[in-house]
Amino acid sequence: MKKLTLTSQEREWLLPFGAYLLIVVTAYYRVHELYDSDFAFLILILFAVILGRLSSFISDWLPAVMLLFSYEYLHGYADKVIGRVHSTDVIAVEQKLFGTPVIAVWLQRWLYNPAHPHWYDKASAVIYFAHSFVVLFVGFALWFFSRDKFRIWVRLFVYLSFAGFTTYVLFPAMPPWMASQQHLIPPIHKIIDEVLPDGTQGVVSTMTSNLVAAMPSLHAAFPMLGFLFMLRYFRKIAPLYGLYSLAVFFAILYTGEHFIVDTIAGIGYAVGIFYLDDLISYLKRRWKEQRRITFSLELPVPKMLHRPSPLWEPIAESDGNPRAEKHY
16 A cells, blocks of 8 residues: 655645535434435545546546446346245244344344434444445545555445345345334334434435345445455454444344344355455466467467578698698
């Protein structure tokens, strides 16, 4: 990672912009409105303009953003391809592995009081919605400080997003709060709607929401992917990212947004994508090396058109006969 260097203009704007972000987050939290990834992306564009890096931001981010929004758009149609929504089979697996009641029911019975919400209720809701913000802001920090790591992060993010989308098409699954509403599990509260009644207001997510995209949990997958990434490239940040990941795991279970089997599946997807990318990179390197070797072996060897004449001829040894000597 390159040493951080900021121009005088960047240093001048960095503190005011940080204060602006703090005010925005506080204001929207106070009015119970949290915005999704499209709003976060607008903030990043503003930051790029302030820093005078808009052109490089567009060239580096445009492919990733187009893929992100195409994923968000398709995400809303994933549950319409296959009509059957999985519920009882997921519940049966969870109960077989972890007992009865399911983890979400157990956590809410132990911790949640609708009449007197606790600080961790709102904190869990905010952590749940911060999912897309964190992914984009980490990407922006990498783009700002280390372009090569940013490209790796974007590639992993896209791979994981579309792996999740493919599973949502083939295996649409209910979250716990929906299963509770259909009396498949004991009653639980949809805590996010109760403590943040206005929910999210993201333009894309509002238009293309998918309520049966629980398996795997990308809310668990992306923090896990980030933890593995930090563990490899930025070890000092990895413990902090690990704590954030644990907070996300707790939040999605406690709020009834995911079963624990969804969470485990999301973690498995993240680990699989992370090391699959390693394998793909290794195979690409081997293929390029093999092509280089094959190309060098196939190069034609130039043929000698004629044998060059020596510039001098050796003098024959004399055997005492003067006629045997070579004269010039």
